[in-house]
Amino acid sequence: MSIHKSYAVFGLGRYGRAVARELIDNGAEVIAVDSNSKIVEDLVGEFPICKCADITDYEVIKQLGISNVDTVVIAIASDFESGVMATMLCKEAGVGQVIVKCSSEIHRTILEKVGADIVVFPENDSGIRLAKNILSSGFIDIADISEDISIIEISARGEWIGKSLAELELRKKHSINVVAINQQGNTEIDIRPDTVIEEDMKMIVIASKKEIDKLK
Known part of the structure; x- marks a missing residue:
């Protein structure tokens, strides 16, 4: 590396x-x-x-x-x-x-x-x-749920900025489930498909360690 x-x-x-x-x-x-x-x-x-x-x-x-x-x-x-x-x-x-x-x-x-x-x-x-x-450049490991699944905090990637969660299809494409979004110290757990990702957003997600490694 x-x-x-x-x-x-x-x-x-x-x-x-x-x-x-x-x-x-x-x-x-x-x-x-x-x-x-x-x-x-x-x-x-x-x-x-x-x-x-x-x-x-x-x-x-x-x-x-x-x-x-x-x-x-x-x-x-x-x-x-x-x-x-x-x-x-x-x-x-x-x-x-x-x-x-x-x-x-x-x-x-x-x-x-x-x-x-x-x-x-x-x-x-x-x-x-x-x-x-x-x-890991933008990834903060919060907790392991199991041997294969983790809860992590991900910084917004460049290609995600300006797109809604519905457009990104993170669950479909990467098996990533967004459970909360943190922006300027405020955490929102009522996540809507039309939420548009901004540069200063961090997403709390549940995902397999295999998928997380692909994004790093």
Whole structure:
């Protein structure tokens, strides 16, 4: 797989390492960062770009070149204050997508308010699974219904924009069932065939993993 986007992973515990490894294994450029020098020393040989740094310092964020990456994964749920600060600094630096690991719904609410684009719970989302989602260009895996069926969130594809669900015939052509549409933070579950797909829409769908892979 050829990956043209760049990433940074803050926090190299088990979860952060899993995210970084999966991204690197798929050809992505990753800046791996941790504040613990011992952890960084242990991983320097494994990760091409591995830095010991204070991610709560804006000058450090700039020096690391974080403003040039497409996505930052902040995997430091045990240090909530640092996670909040890092989220704010990354958004201030102009990072397009900031994904943050957290440990409670209260923390999720706060992180979203300070700019986190996606908040994940480590007990529900493995690091490898998160990395695969990031690499899947517009697909967010929500849950597995069975071994073969998943509920996922799909960004509107270019060829779908401006067409109604009836015109797209997603169920007939791809065996994809649209169960909700999210637009600008509002989720609509009363889906009509004449609903026209717009660029900022995300669709929650139920589909076979085989069909999902065809769309990626």
